[in-house]
Amino acid sequence: MLGAKITALGCYVPPGVMTNADLEKIVETSDEWILQRVGIAERHIASPEIATSDMAVEASRLALAQRGLAATGLDALIVCTVTPDMFFPSTACLVQDRLGAKGAWGFDLVAACCGFVYGLTTAAHLVMGGTHKTVLVIGADTMSRIIDYTDRGTCVLFGDGAGAMLVEPAEAGEGFIGFLNEIDGSGGDYLKMPAGGSRMPSSKETVEKRLHYVKQDGSQVFKYAVRKMYESCRELLERHGLTTKDVKLLIPHQANRRIITAAAERLGFSCDQVVINIDRYGNTTGATLPLATFDALQAGMLKKGDLVLFAAVGAGFTVGANLWRWAY
Secondary structure: OOEEEEEEEEEEOOOOEEEHHHHHOOOOOOHHHHHHHOOOOEEEOOOOOOOHHHHHHHHHHHHHHHHOOOHHHOOEEEEEOOOOOOOOOOHHHHHHHHHOOOOOEEEEEOOHHHHHHHHHHHHHHHHHOOOOOOEEEEEEEEHHHHOOOOOHHHHOOEOEEEEEEEEEEEOOOOEEEEEEEEEOHHHHHHEEOOOOOOOOOOOHHHHHOOOOOOEEOHHHHHHHHHHHHHHHHHHHHHHOOOOHHHOOEEEEOOOOHHHHHHHHHHHOOOHHHEOOOHHHHOEOHHHHHHHHHHHHHHOOOOOOOOEEEEEEEEOOOEEEEEEEEOOO
């Protein structure tokens, strides 16, 4: 079987920034409370004319330009998002058209904060199966559109952004090493957007009850996320006969600084092995992993040949971990 490797990365965040001081003016909170609870100082917020597909296109163009690849050279694209432009057509269709990726197929992948991990897993197997040579994985979310800015438990957490990685064939032993993904639907009520689907269609009542916004039981999510990020990473490393000492970087989903540090400490990672950039972006859902990877590359923390562990836990509940040998 062929291998699969990540060959390019592009990221985009909208220029508008919402600081904790800005939030203090619209909800009962404080900069100190937000920093202590979740570790966020600011987050990028899209202006009204910017939608998820717009950010996805920008990130994709940057990734393609880095690789020197025309969009017509793409075989498939996977858009990982929970904030599509609309129910249908898929955001993948909109991005494919805007990019001019004629001949490519694709789809939206809905796995909340695990979306990008699941997207990488899917892309790797498409490539390793020998049926695809170029798969673009895009994580993009405009979370500000589904956040209730009267709910301080959620509105301080989220930001907007996008990132894209190109996956191509590799020699055996380089690039993708393995994955561990799972879902646990029994936790679905703890983090969700209740209305807008077939169970609870949009109505005057659902709008008045503010049911088209993210609802979260923070304590339940926190406990599950710490436990499952630890367990999934530990099991994936054990499957491949590896330890934390073999890993150059843990790049976790950026949901909460305390979740990241608690899981990393249980796993035995040192501070310089863990990428944390939640302070500048907040939780961008599908975009956190590419944004964190981009920052690691910019800081010189990640180089060709390094072993990288991606990990995430999200609504559903969804759980995912990926091991890759960095290829450039």
